[in-house]
Amino acid sequence: MSSSTLTRTVATGLAAALSAAALSAAMLGLAGSAHAQAGPVSCDASGASRFTPGVQAAPQPVAVTYVGDDRACQDPGGAFTSARITANFRNVTLSCLASYPGPVSGSGSGTVHWSNGEQSEVDLTLENSTLNSASVTGTVREGPFAGQRFTGKFATDLAAGAFKCSFGAPVGGVSSADFTGSYTVG
The missing domain is CATH 1.20.5 (Single alpha-helices involved in coiled-coils or other helix-helix interfaces)
Structure with missing residues (x-):
């Protein structure tokens, strides 16, 4: 050659x-x-919430942890069929009385665990809480949808722990309750 x-x-x-x-x-x-x-992905949410210390009749700051179940998602792109959410908030002033007049807000972080094994790390703000419902917003910090918006509405069933709330400190208040809701990422 x-x-x-x-x-x-x-x-x-x-x-x-x-x-x-x-x-x-x-x-x-x-x-x-x-x-x-x-386009955005919307998911259902349910699971368990934990309160430390337990929520009582008198307002006090608590740490709130949400551990979600795997639930269905609607994804126009088809990449994410389900997800579960976990989140942690600190210094959220809560009371299990519906008449608590103060604003309930706080900040924290969360993780959306997607069905394909990926995770989105989210900076979260608890913006508005009325009775047992809360609105949460945030920005995805890392993973799928990085830099995009997170919005959610969640309801926590504090009434199931009415006995613990009524008797407060001697029984530790309401330390856990189920939650439901939905959220959108993107």
């Missing part, structure tokens, strides 16, 4: 390899951004 034929063969092979690499990179870029273009 002559040196000019060898040079052409190497150049042709190199051009083909570069074209394949460019095509692969473009496809990876499209795959990474395709879901962001598909």
